Amino acid sequence: MIGKQTKGRGFRKLLDYLESRENAQLIGGNMSGRNARELAREFRLSRQLNSDADRVVYHVSLSAAKGDLLDDEKWKEIGSRYMKEMGFDANQFVIFRHHNTDDDHIHIAASRIRMDTGRVVHDSWDYVRSEKVLRQIELDYELVQVIGSREKLNRTPSTGQIRRIIREQSEFAEGRRDTPPERTIKEQIQQTIDSASVDNPLMPEFIMRLQVSGISLKTGFTRNGKSKGISYEKDGQAFSGTQLGAAYTFPGLQKHRGVDYQAQRDDGRINEVLLNPVKSLPQYPPQKQIISAQTPTQPQFTPPPEDESLSGALQNYLTMERGLLPELVQLLHRQGLTYVDQKRNIVFIKRGLDGEKLGARVWSIREPDNRTFEYDKNTLTSKGWFHINLGKEPNSKIERVFLCSSPIDALSLAVYTLHAHSGLPPPNKTMYMAVDDPENLPLEFLRNFPKIGVAFNNDEQGNKVARAIQELLPQSKRLAPNNPDWNAELLAYLQHEQLERKQEQRGLSR
Numbered sequence: 001m002i003g004k005q006t007k008g009r010g011f012r013k014l015l016d017y018l019e020s021r022e023n024a025q026l027i028g029g030n031m032s033g034r035n036a037r038e039l040a041r042e043f044r045l046s047r048q049l050n051s052d053a054d055r056v057v058y059h060v061s062l063s064a065a066k067g068d069l070l071d072d073e074k075w076k077e078i079g080s081r082y083m084k085e086m087g088f089d090a091n092q093f094v095i096f097r098h099h100n101t102d103d104d105h106i107h108i109a110a111s112r113i114r115m116d117t118g119r120v121v122h123d124s125w126d127y128v129r130s131e132k133v134l135r136q137i138e139l140d141y142e143l144v145q146v147i148g149s150r151e152k153l154n155r156t157p158s159t160g161q162i163r164r165i166i167r168e169q170s171e172f173a174e175g176r177r178d179t180p181p182e183r184t185i186k187e188q189i190q191q192t193i194d195s196a197s198v199d200n201p202l203m204p205e206f207i208m209r210l211q212v213s214g215i216s217l218k219t220g221f222t223r224n225g226k227s228k229g230i231s232y233e234k235d236g237q238a239f240s241g242t243q244l245g246a247a248y249t250f251p252g253l254q255k256h257r258g259v260d261y262q263a264q265r266d267d268g269r270i271n272e273v274l275l276n277p278v279k280s281l282p283q284y285p286p287q288k289q290i291i292s293a294q295t296p297t298q299p300q301f302t303p304p305p306e307d308e309s310l311s312g313a314l315q316n317y318l319t320m321e322r323g324l325l326p327e328l329v330q331l332l333h334r335q336g337l338t339y340v341d342q343k344r345n346i347v348f349i350k351r352g353l354d355g356e357k358l359g360a361r362v363w364s365i366r367e368p369d370n371r372t373f374e375y376d377k378n379t380l381t382s383k384g385w386f387h388i389n390l391g392k393e394p395n396s397k398i399e400r401v402f403l404c405s406s407p408i409d410a411l412s413l414a415v416y417t418l419h420a421h422s423g424l425p426p427p428n429k430t431m432y433m434a435v436d437d438p439e440n441l442p443l444e445f446l447r448n449f450p451k452i453g454v455a456f457n458n459d460e461q462g463n464k465v466a467r468a469i470q471e472l473l474p475q476s477k478r479l480a481p482n483n484p485d486w487n488a489e490l491l492a493y494l495q496h497e498q499l500e501r502k503q504e505q506r507g508l509s510r
Contacts (some may be wrong), residue, residue, distance in 0.1 A: 001063065001064055001065065001068070001078075001134045001137060001138055001143060001144075002062070002063045002065075002134075003060055003061070003062050003064055003082070003130045003131070003133075003134050004060065004063075005058070005059070005060045005126060005127065005130060006058075006059045006060075006484045007055045007056075007057060007058055007059070007112070007123070008055060008057040008059065008114060009054070009055055009056070009057060010057060011039070011040045011043045011057055011109065011111075012036065012037075012040040012060055014057060014109050015036035015039050015040055015094075015109060016036045018036070018096040018098075018107050019035060019036045019096070019100050019110060021096075021100045022099070022100050023098075023099045023100070024096055024097070024098055024100075025072065025096065025097045026094065026095070026096055027072045027075060027076050027079075027095050027096070027097045027106070027509075028072075028075070028076035028079055028080060028094070028095035029079075029092075029093050029094035029095050029108075030092065030093060030094075031092055031093070031094050035096075038048075039094055039109075042092065042409035043092060043111055045092070045115075046091070046111040046113040046114075046115055047093050047111070047113065049113055049114075049115070050113045050118045050119070050120065053112070053113055055112075055127075056111055056112045056113050056120065057109070057110075057111070057112070058088070058093075058108075058110040058111070058112045058121075059107065059108070059109055059110075059336060060082070060107070060108045060110075060130075061105055061106065061107050061108075062078065062105060062106050062108070062134075063084065063103045063104070063105040064103065064104045064105065064143065064144075065143065065144035066102075066103070067144045068143045069104075069145055070104060072097060074141070075095070075097055075106050076095060076268060077448045078137055078141065079095040079105075079106055079108055080095075081137065082108070082133055082134070082137065083108060083110065083131075085133045085469050086121075086126065086129060086130065086133060087121045087122065088110055088112075088121055088396075090114045090115050090116040090117075091110050091111050091112065091113070091115065092110060092111045092115065092469055093108055093109065093111070093112055094108070094109050094110075095107070095108050095110075096108075107258070117249070118505075128369070131484075132483065132484055132488045133487045135484050136440075136482075136483060136484075136492075138347035139482075141366045167472070178508070183370070183439070185234050185235055186237075186239060186243075186244065187234050188234065189215055189234055189239060189244065190244055190245070190248065191236040191374075192210060192213045193210065193232075193244075193248055193253075193257070194257070194373045194374070195373070196209040196210055196213070197253065197257035197258060197259050198256040198373055198374075198375060199343060200239065200259065200260055200343065201259060201260065202259075202261070202266060202270075203253075203260065203261040203266045203270060204266055204269035204270050204273050205438040206253070206259050207270060207273050207274070208273055208278045210232070211273070211277045211278040212278050214234055214235075215232050215233065215234045216232070216233045216234075216277060217230060217231065217232055217233075217274065218230070218231045218233075218274070219231075219250065219270065219274065229241065229249070229250055229274070230250045230253070232244070232248075241253075249416065256495060257490045258364060263318065296361055298349070301357055301358055301359060301360075303336075303347065303349060303357065303360050303375075304341040304342070304343075304345075304347055304360060304375055305341060305342050306339045306340065306341060306342070306347075307340050307341060307342045310340040310344065311339065311340070313340065314329070314333065314338070314339065314346065315329050315330070315333070318338075318411075322408065322412070322487055322491075323409055323415065323487070323490045323491050323494050324412070324413070324415055324420070324493075325415055328411065328414070328485050330504065332388075332411075336349060336357075337349045337351075337386070337388075338407075341362070345362045345363060345364050346362070346363040347360050347361070347362055347363075347375070348360065348361045348362075348363065348386045348407035348434070349386065350384035350385055350386050351384055351385065351387065352383065352384050353442060353445055357384075358372075358383055358384030359374065359375065359383075360375040361373065361374060361375065361386060361405070361406075361407060361434070362367070362374075362375045363406075363408070366378065369485075370406040370407075370408045370409055370433075370457075370485055370487060371406060371408060372425065383440065384437065385433050385434060385440070385442070386407040386410065386433070386434040387410070387431055387432060387433040387434065388410070388411070388414060388431070388432050389429060389431050389432075390414055390417065390418070390426055390429070390430050390432070391426040391427065391428055391429040391432065393428050396429050398429050398430070398431050398449070399428040399429055399430070399449070399451065400426075400428050400429075400430045400431070400449065400452070400453070400477065401430070401431045401433060401446060401449050401451070401452050401453070402431070402432050402433065402452075402453040402455045402479070403433055403435050403452065403453070403454055403455060403456065403469065403476075404432060404433065404434050404435070404455050404456065404486060405434070405435070405455075405456045405457045405462055405485065405486075406434050406485075407434040408487050409434065409455070409485050409486040409487055410432040410433060410434040410486075411456065412485075412486040412487040412489070412490040413430070413432055413455055413472055413486045414430075414432045416486065416488055416489060416490045416493060417430070419490075419493065419494075419497075428451075435456075441469070443472065443473075446473055446476075447473065449475070450475055451475070452473055452475060452476035452477070453476070453477060453479040454466045454469050454470060454473075454476050454477065454478050454479060455479040455480070455481075455486065456480070457480075457484060457485040457486070458481050458482070458483065458484055458485070459484055462480070463480070466480070
């Protein structure tokens with residue numbers, strides 16, 4: 001099921017459109033009006049509660065997959081549930097069903113002004129929340145599972161590729177392979193793009209960074225001179241932006257990677273850089289070095305600088321929007337493991353198993369999902385993970401490990417576990433580790449544990465990686481959330497708990 005949302009200012013024009021489509025049906029909602037004129041008049045009631053609010057018209061269309069057969073009653077249920085879970089539980093709304101396209105779909109027109117408080121429904125992260133709500137609706141109503149935009153941003157490797165990489169990593173760690181596993185050319189290009197765009201460069205500078213890394217680019221232009229496409233080539237293999245994923249197209253670089261592009265400012269420089277590409281740095285095969293007293297010491301990892309003025313905003317976001325415990329967020333911030341950098345990204349520090357800080361993962365606030373990106377500047381090694389421990393004394397032995405898709409999912413699962421134990425730490429000391437890169441697994445460390453939870457996200461990529469890891473670690477067990485990821489699972493749990501408390505309070509007050 002696909003959802004599309006827009007916001008506007010005029011109810012009547014939208015209602016006229018919804019009513020005028022051939023065979024349009026008014027099938028649900030919570031309003032008494034039966035036509036566009038009556039409904040527009042009724043929507044004025046909410047407008048009067050907050051005359052200063054702007055763009056109060058909320059319009060969403062929900063389209064079923066071709067294999068789904070829904071009657072009016074099911075569509076009514078789905079539309080009403082969608083509105084409630086998107087926060088419109090005290091708002092006027094109406095549902096129309098249309099048959100004017102090949103895809104069965106409904107339209108919902110609603111007022112963003114709540115009838116109980118007169119306030120406007122908060123729309124922060126509404127596109128992300130919409131996809132999470134729709135994925136759960138698909139599961140509950142046994143509908144076709146649609147891949148959301150968050151899964152489409154990056155075309156993922158196949159199960160076979162993941163298995164090969166993890167197997168070769170294991171062989172290298174055990175000394176049965178001379179060189180570490182190599183990513184596919186496609187993955188190398190994706191990773192280079194992620195690293196080259198982490199600080200939101202101008203488009204010409206971004207292109208030069210890729211050229212220096214051995215990737216050549218081509219862009220297409222319309223007759224008006226506007227860029228309309230981009231392709232990448234490395235070692236004789238070429239990929240269009242679309243083949244790499246939506247985040248790697250020309251518009252996707254700007255929307256999802258934060259690359260700064262202005263046609264009038266940049267097009268001239270882009271043409272110049274493409275015609276006279278920056279030469280790649282020479283690539284030398286790795287050689288064993290002879291240890292001597294003159295061997296230079298490698299630079300220590302320097303984390304991205306913190307914007308201390310945003311520590312309060314970080315606390316509010318992770319607790320209010322993401323459901324984490326304030327005490328946990330404060331502890332991580334005091335230890336320098338989580339903070340906001342000067343580019344307004346959330347930083348998660350990667351550590352070795354001994355606690356040494358080795359690198360960082362950056363979580364851009366523009367990303368529609370929980371994925372993070374490597375912060376490469378001054379990074380000593382790709383090793384290291386974001387991890388925390390819960391339970392027993394700090395120096396006690398770890399007895400269980402949970403592997404998660406991202407730092408926010410690891411923290412969410414940890415908080416979920418605390419709630420499951422009535423706020424108490426788990427009885428056995430447990431490590432929650434974010435494994436953003438399936439190649440980078442501490443296999444020797446993990447083989448020592450009889451209890452390993454493979455808690456990757458409940459999506460195609462998460463299931464692929466989980467299966468591959470279970471082959472390498474037979475003692476591990478799959479632990480998938482019911483929702484798409486563990487943060488969504490935590491938020492759903494907290495919402496359910498809040499609802500139960502309200503019901504108990506109502507029962508006591510009677």
